[in-house]
Amino acid sequence: MYGWIGQLLRVNLSSGECRVEKLDPALARDYVGARGLASKILYDEIDPKVDPLAPENKLIFMTGPLTGTMAISGSRYNVVTKSPLTGAIAASSSGGYFGGELKYAGFDGIIFEGKAAEPVYLWIEDGSCELRPAGELWGKNTHETEDAIKAATCPNARVACIGPAGEKLVRFACVINDKHRAAGRSGVGAVMGSKNLKAVAVRGHGGIKVADGPDFRDAVLAALAKIKANDVTHGGLPTYGTGVLVNVINAHGGLPTRNFQTGIFAGAGKISGEALAENYLVRKKGCLACPIACGRATLVPGGPYAGHGEGPEYEALWSLGADCGVDDLAAVTKANYLANELGYDPISFGATLACAMELYEKGYLPAKDTELPLEFGNAAVLVETARKVGYREGIGDLLAEGSYRLAERYGHPELSMSSKKQEYPAYDPRAIQGIGLNYATSNRGGCHVRGYTVASEVMGVPVQTDPQSPEGKAALVKAFQDLTALVDASGMCLFTTFALGAPDVVSMLAPATGVPYTEASGILAGERIFNLERLFNFAAGLTKADDNLAPRLLEEPMPEGPAKGKTSALAQMLAEYYQVRGWDEEGRVTAATRERLGL
Amino acid sequence: MAKVLVVDQDKCTACRRCELACSLKHTGEFNPAAARLSVAAFLDDDYYLPVVCQHCDEPACQAVCPAGAISRDEKTNAVVINEDRCIGCRMCIMACPFGAVDYSVAEQKVVKCDLCQGEPECVLNCPWGALEYKEPAGQALGKRLQIARRVQAALREVV
Structure with missing residues (x-):
């Protein structure tokens, strides 16, 4: 095959058997790769009602046909499984170098x-594979684990692993590869931990064939020119990282602050991408094949929060910063380092801590239940809980359950800022209407990277829409969600879409694979993937009632700023959304839609 | 003066597009292990340096080749291997101080950078100008200015 390697590795951890399987070309064509292909395999192979942490759940690592090529930002792989946080399908994307290396070693996915009866790690080298004991690695953080595995295998190996958080089944534990890149959300690391799988290490010397090298090269160079001509992809993102958004979203009155009690954070400037660049940035860093380089190699040289690593990204600057009312950038950066080292999602952690702080503030979470004063704005508490949650120590054990289960425990689930039990990222739906509809309908729960309408509503990409108006947002959300599913499935990074559209994506996808993808058939593949995830979720027991937002966003008007007085107009947008999706009034995928999409 | 690959380490982001572009050009596949250059990325130290063939004025690879298989392309200034003459003894690999010559497992032959007949694919695909194809003149001035800034800062602290 071209683009795709054409081989999958199936590893039965219970029996220890590793088997090489052929990739079905028709399945690859229809579901493209990564998020799409892995979701199809999960849908076909597991009972959607399975306990996510039971051995019957499966964990799939999958690259796309463009992963490991020089397609723009073609670094991505996805980890797909049933989520222990949401009970819905989880598809978490990561960059770095791991995904490409898996293909150079001869596999599209695992x-x-x-x-496994005992902790193990998988070592893959040029088509051969071996499960090795990982008892001595259990308990080590992600950086120690990667160093130890490289020492035991090959210094040039690429490693994806879990930290203590994954081992301890923290519900928002992630998989970390290349030390600083994360398949971050929905607790895919906890599923890995439940299987006693500590890491996957891979080294390959093989090549990826493309169907039409000259055509592919020309398409890539044309797309590269667009990336370099774009103010976001060759200006804001490489200069300030994703953190460039802190001041922008705050100016729109949509930077959720103190658990979404308001949309303006007085300390935004202190935790902005600009402040990070000025104080702690060492240099910008790109993932494999990425011309954007939003990655931040950072160093906090001294003080109580000294450290060295990458990030924080925008979402973590917000969750650990504004959402907890903390404006100490060194503390936020340190907490982010801890999230990477211990292996969990800083969005869900920060948002869960913010929820705990509000429960504490209102007296619902009694002081006797926590050894720390959970006050908004307390930087020391932020950093201490960031450590404790990774080990489920003390209050960390409660936080490790996520905000919904925490708030429910104390009788106030309405204070969890989440959809489908997954915490929202850094945009308030009262100030930016479209993103609220996306939060409510995202198949993995509260999430911005299933349909990033902020691009249109705030940045005017590809067209400017009014962030405060619900008009036309149903179609906008659908368009973003379907394109995103295609991009995720291809192996490219979503950030390319600030400069590139579906025609650019298929201009690379078609000559790479030899499949004559067009703009229409590419978008249709994205829509097919999105609907397949929806079918999985409904088979798992989710219903229309799960397409919802936290009551605060629907009932409590934004207290100040440009969106003052606004609430989310979800009900209006949702009804229209079901129509444009071709779903019935209960949100079910209709037979006609299934037939149209070949589902 | 003839053009060569000039590297600006500060501009490199470790994206390895150069390796990918190089491997497609020379092998028809994407395979960093077969690229004629490598980004030495010491990720823990935040240090990334593309290591490339210098196309030396007096190439050690050429001097040591017993088969006379290595010569200079007068048009592009590239030091190139004549595959018909190469006997695969790999002396050039041992002699090159930069590791610019290598044995490609994928292609079963000794390979090195040939500057793509004067239009290097790595340069075309580097988003940041960390790799340029130009005359290597004037490289020192930028460094001298940086040193002068450090002297200036040091003097400010004590004077």
Whole structure:
């Protein structure tokens, strides 16, 4: 095959058997790769009602046909499984170098089944594979684990692993590869931990064939020119990282502050991308094949929060900063380092801590239940809980359950800022209407990278829409969600879409694979993937009632700023959304839509 | 003066597009292990340096080749291997101080940078100008200015 390697590795952790399987070309064509292909395999192979942490759940690592090529930002792989945080399908994307290396070693993806009796890691080298004992790695953080595995295998190996958070089944534990890149959301690291799988290490010397090299090269160079001519992809993102958004979103009155009690944070400037660049940035860093280089290699040289690593990104600057009322950038950066080292999602952690702080503030979470004063704005508490949650120590054990289960425990689930039990990222739906509809309908729960309408509503990409108006947002959300599913499935990074559209994506996808993808058939593949995830979720027991937002966003008007007085107009947008999706009034995918999409 | 690959380490982001572009051009596949250059990325130290063939004025690879297989392309200034003459003894690999010559497992032959007949693919695909194809003149001035800034800062602290 071209683009795709054409081989999958199936690893049964219970029996220890590793088997090489052929990739079905028709399945690859229809579901493209990564998020799409892995979701199809998960849908076909597991009972959607399975306990996410039981051996019957499967964990799938999957690249796309453009991963490891020089397609723009073609670094991505996805980790797909049933989420222990949401009970819905989880598809978490990561960059770095791991995904490409898996293909150079001869595999498009790996399907993990069952559960190992003892901790193990998988070592893959040029088509051969071996499960090795990982007892001595258990308990080590992600950086120590990667160093130890490289020492035991090959210094040039690429490693994806879990930290203590994954081992301890923190519900928002992630998979970390190349030390600083994360398949971050929905607790995919906890599923890996439940299987006693500590890491996957890979080294390959093989090549990826493309169907039409000259055509592919020309398409890539044309797309590269667009990336370099764009103010976001060759200006804001490489200069300030994703943190460039802190001041922008704050100016729109949509930077959720103190658990979404308001949309303006007085300390925004202190935790902005600009402040990070001025104080702690060492240099910008790109993932494999990425011309954007939003990655931040950072160093906090001294003080109580000294450290060295990458990030924080915008979402973490917000969740650990504004959402907890903390404006100490060194503390936020340190907490982010801890999230990477211990292996969990800083969005869900910060948002869960913010929820705990509001429960504490209102007296619902009694002081006797926590050894720390959970006050908004307390930087020391932020950093201490960031450590404790990774080990489920003390109050960390409660936080490790996520905000919904925490707030429910104390009788106030309405204070969890989440959809489908997954915490929202850094945009208030009262100030930016479209993103609220996306939060409510995202198949993995509260999430911005299923349909990033902020691009249109705030940045005017590809067209400017009014962030405070619900008009036309149903179609806008659908368009973003379908394109995103295609981009995720291709192996490219979503950030390319600030400069590139569906025609650019298929201009690379078609000559790479030899499949004559067009703009229409590419978008249709994205829509097919999105609907397949929806079918999985409904089979898992989710319903229309789960397409919802936290009551605060629907009932409590934004207290100040440009969106003062606004609430989310979700109900209006949702009804229209079901129509444009071709779903019935209960949000079910209709037979006609299934037939149209070949589902 | 003839053009060569000039590297600006500060501009490199470790994206390895150069390796990918190089491997497609020379092998028809994407395979960093077969690229004629490598980004030495010491990620823990935040230090990334593309290591490339210098196309030396007096190439050690050429001097040591017993088969007379290595010569200079007068048009592009590239030091190139004549595959018909190469006997695969790999002396050039041992002699090159930069590791610019390598044995490609994928292609089963000794390979090195040939500057793509004067239009290097790595340069075309580097988003940041960390790799340029130009005359290597004037490289020192930028460094001298940086040193002068450090002297200036040091003097400010004590004077």
